[in-house]
Amino acid sequence: MSEDLYRAEGLRLSLPDLNRKPLWGPAPRNEILKGLDFSIRRGEILGIVGGSGSGKSTLGRCLVRLLQPTGGRVLFDGQDITHLDDAALRPLRRRFQMIFQDPMSSLNPRHRVGQLIAAPLHLHGVQDVRARVAEALDLVGFPQEMASRYPHEMSGGQRQRVGIARAIALRPDFILADEIVSGLDVSSQAQVLNLLERLVKDLGLTLAFISHDLSVIRRLCSRIMVLYQGEIVEESETAALFAAPRAAYTRELLDAIPLPDPQQVWA
Amino acid sequence: MADARMMVRRQAGARLWLSAFWLGLVALAALFAPLIAPHDPLAQDLFLGRMPPFWVAGAEPGYWLGTDSLGRDVLSRLIYGARIALTVALVAGAATCVLGAGLGLMAGYMRGWVDTVISRFIDIWMAFPPVLFSILLIAVMGPGLISIIIAIVIIDWTRFARVIRAEAMGQGAMDYVASARVAGRGRISTMLTEILPNVLPTIVVLLTLEMGIAVIIEAILSFVNLSIPTDDATWGGMISEGRVSIHQAWWVLVFPLIALFLTVLAFSQLGEGLKDRYDPVLR
Numbered sequence A: 001m002s003e004d005l006y007r008a009e010g011l012r013l014s015l016p017d018l019n020r021k022p023l024w025g026p027a028p029r030n031e032i033l034k035g036l037d038f039s040i041r042r043g044e045i046l047g048i049v050g051g052s053g054s055g056k057s058t059l060g061r062c063l064v065r066l067l068q069p070t071g072g073r074v075l076f077d078g079q080d081i082t083h084l085d086d087a088a089l090r091p092l093r094r095r096f097q098m099i100f101q102d103p104m105s106s107l108n109p110r111h112r113v114g115q116l117i118a119a120p121l122h123l124h125g126v127q128d129v130r131a132r133v134a135e136a137l138d139l140v141g142f143p144q145e146m147a148s149r150y151p152h153e154m155s156g157g158q159r160q161r162v163g164i165a166r167a168i169a170l171r172p173d174f175i176l177a178d179e180i181v182s183g184l185d186v187s188s189q190a191q192v193l194n195l196l197e198r199l200v201k202d203l204g205l206t207l208a209f210i211s212h213d214l215s216v217i218r219r220l221c222s223r224i225m226v227l228y229q230g231e232i233v234e235e236s237e238t239a240a241l242f243a244a245p246r247a248a249y250t251r252e253l254l255d256a257i258p259l260p261d262p263q264q265v266w267a
Numbered sequence B: 001m002a003d004a005r006m007m008v009r010r011q012a013g014a015r016l017w018l019s020a021f022w023l024g025l026v027a028l029a030a031l032f033a034p035l036i037a038p039h040d041p042l043a044q045d046l047f048l049g050r051m052p053p054f055w056v057a058g059a060e061p062g063y064w065l066g067t068d069s070l071g072r073d074v075l076s077r078l079i080y081g082a083r084i085a086l087t088v089a090l091v092a093g094a095a096t097c098v099l100g101a102g103l104g105l106m107a108g109y110m111r112g113w114v115d116t117v118i119s120r121f122i123d124i125w126m127a128f129p130p131v132l133f134s135i136l137l138i139a140v141m142g143p144g145l146i147s148i149i150i151a152i153v154i155i156d157w158t159r160f161a162r163v164i165r166a167e168a169m170g171q172g173a174m175d176y177v178a179s180a181r182v183a184g185r186g187r188i189s190t191m192l193t194e195i196l197p198n199v200l201p202t203i204v205v206l207l208t209l210e211m212g213i214a215v216i217i218e219a220i221l222s223f224v225n226l227s228i229p230t231d232d233a234t235w236g237g238m239i240s241e242g243r244v245s246i247h248q249a250w251w252v253l254v255f256p257l258i259a260l261f262l263t264v265l266a267f268s269q270l271g272e273g274l275k276d277r278y279d280p281v282l283r
């Protein structure tokens, strides 16, 4: 068993750019990921930062194979999943899960919370779904009555906790969290982050946490990867990155974090 | 705020119950026509021609809504006419819905070549003038209930297909679809369990509208004598006959008109009412 849960080698993704399509012939391709090499270690929390449009979500969607890379390889637990089809991916899917950015659109508005959490369990033929749903609700700190709620009857923070419950119910090895707190107010953010941190520790998960906000990444992640225009510009331990950022882009990001001013006088 | 919402809900409830009540009445009349109808709808009696409805002086006892120029009982003909109206509404509405919504759902969710083929097909289809098309069809197939139903399906499936395609496309872009895929759900299963419940409210509204439209189309075709070849009672046929003798016997025209109007209105309100009542997102 190797130390790396994920390995990406020369990972590339390009999409045809239909806006620049000439009248005749194929559209030029828009390079979104430009050959990424990295690995995600078992049990770590990897932060993936970068500005809007830097390719974070695209990278994440390649990892959970919502997108098929157009170049390079993705290895999950030593197995090449770059070009696996739906049928071949199916048994692997219970091992990597994803939590989405927008808690409103990532939960089917016409399914109840209980159904939302149970559906993946049924799909993978898990025994005793009821108990597993109850346990997942319990783990994210919900009373059992929540199971009969619809998503629109909940707050943003609560919906994101449903997203977490659904992801952990399958007992995956890996969870990808794509900007999961960026739509929440500060106190819900803290609540969701604390919950996620505790669950990762308790369940022994590996987590990739995507964010554009370094201050959120700092408190959660052990290692950070900085993405800029589809390329990795820096990759290091959290403490080292904050102490001595090497890439110019990282310094720019760091400078953008608002620091509490000790001199400030509250009038 | 809460009060305003209660008002809307109560109105929605009234709309649902009133339309369901009327359609239930029509359905009962259609189902039990032989038991309910006071007379044979085809029996002529030239001595009883153009008798007025019961509250007008000179009415013949037992002929509640009067008789037409051939002495046939208007109420009995209305009741038997409900059979044909409802059959057309249910069969044509359901068939149009299954065909149109099915193709629209596939095109909108699967995109790619499936969408290209179906959308092209819809465009070509809609380039034909539909009324001409249906008259041509009936001319070829001969008038009759089956021809009418096929004509309605052929004319109207594109309405479902276009609307549902657009809806499915919008829903398909939502993260909950990606989320189902991450959980390992296959494409067809995702379409049926994730997308379909979210376009179902629109399908229900379209379906009930379509049933109303089917009733009207049947009436129009009866009116121009392209519907049922025999002299079976149809609402459209009654309206057409009643038009001729409007000055001598207004009731022959007015009662089927009212039945037609209420039925079409009830169908359209039923869809909206069901949506308000049962869609969890709106509740």
Ligand SMILES: Nc1ncnc2c1ncn2[C@@H]1O[C@H](COP(=O)(O)OP(=O)(O)O)[C@@H](O)[C@H]1O
Binding pocket: A015, A030, A032, A050, A051, A052, A053, A054, A055, A056, A057, A058, A059
């Ligand atoms: N479906 C798509 N088609 C074309 N371009 C896309 C698509 N999705 C994303 N992009 C482009 O890819 C780039 C990276 O997007 P994304 O991965 O969403 O960035 P991030 O999550 O870091 O904000 C952006 O420039 C975006 O315009």
Ligand SMILES: [Mg+2]
Binding pocket: A056, A057, A058, A179
């Ligand atoms: Mg993103």
